[in-house]
Amino acid sequence: MQKAKIARVIGLIALVAVFIAAIAVGLSHKTPNSEKIWDKETVVGNMEAENYFIIYSDIVCPYCVAFENAIIEHQEEFNQYIKEKDILVEIRLSDFLFEYGQSNPISSRYSAEAVYCAKKEGKFWDYYDHVIVRVWNDYFKVAGKNAFMELNSKTKDFWIDYGKQVGLGENFEKCVKNDETLDEIMDIAARTAKQIDGMPYFKFNKYISSGFDLSWGWDYVKMYFESGLKSK
């Protein structure tokens, strides 16, 4: 009788110990960044970085463009910053606003298709940076957030022309015209919709925020990054 009681107590203690150990292992286990990222070609920084920052973006979203343009304007400083602070940044671009937004701007889809066609040609960053700078300077910086309406009147040729400006050729043009990347961006938009409720959306470590300001620049981008670093 006594032995059975002792056995029960030992069993209980063992069970609790296993439970605690499982929690401890679960907490200490860190999923590598390579398993978390959606696309290796849309990231900047060290793949093994301690800090993992995600930017959900859409090219017709004015605040997204303002944020990313601020980075491009300070590209060297940005590269230095993420190196020093050990940050991996991933851009998750899609046609989210076309599929889930208010007015379904078709430019959201065309631009995303073009960006992923440029990626197929190995020129994701060349094209993406060029588009961001042009869209910011020619549209949002001039006419504010309502410029998206003018942007929305653009055909696929408009986005193809941007491609030509960074040396993209016939394959790129064919890809955009034939919607070759449509399935890919629709898949990204669907996955994005499960995680966010507005654009831009930032997941910088544990710091989560949606929104920016058209009058903000690099200083504010750094404030976002600092908030992400602090949140860890």
Add this chain to the structure above:
Amino acid sequence: MVRIIEKMCYNKLMNWRKWCDDFVLAGKGLLLATKDKRFWFGFIPTFIFFAMLINLLAGGFAKFELMAATGFEGTMRILGDAFASIFGINQIFIEWLPTFALALMQGILIGLIVLLWHKKRENNSANLEKAGLITGLIALGAGCPTCGTTLLTPLLGAIFSTGSLAIAGAISVIVTIVAIIVAILSIKRLGLEAYVIIIDERYRRKHAKGENR
């Protein structure tokens, strides 16, 4: 036929001439009100507060989240920039103009309410309620409806899931328009009231002087 047209044009809803006259008198009332310092006691703090509030809400909750995350220094920086934005500093003109106009209207409204409260010493709760309603509507509509960074998005998100982005966009435009209409009508009514009271005061003062002689 003529009678029908007359009835249509000269009823309470469609008497456009009276409507225009009221606006002119309200404008005159507003000008007279600006000569009273009590109007400015209401106007200046409201205008500054409201312009800053619209600026802070321009990115949904992003600025408040950033303030919470960056502490005192970051908060001061964001508030300082929001204050500077009132005067168009670093702002895109077309973005700044409606913010300025809305803050101006709200400032005028509260300025007139303060002035009339001093003059009449009556309960002004109905006017204050209207001012509060306008503030609430404009705050809800602020942000970027296209991007879903309005205050409405997270509120509607709890009910409609991802579709909230589309719904919030449409609603935010409607509530902003309603807020502007309510603000214009309220200013018209209070301006007219201010005109009547100030002119009446002047007349009485003049009349009292005449009697004293």
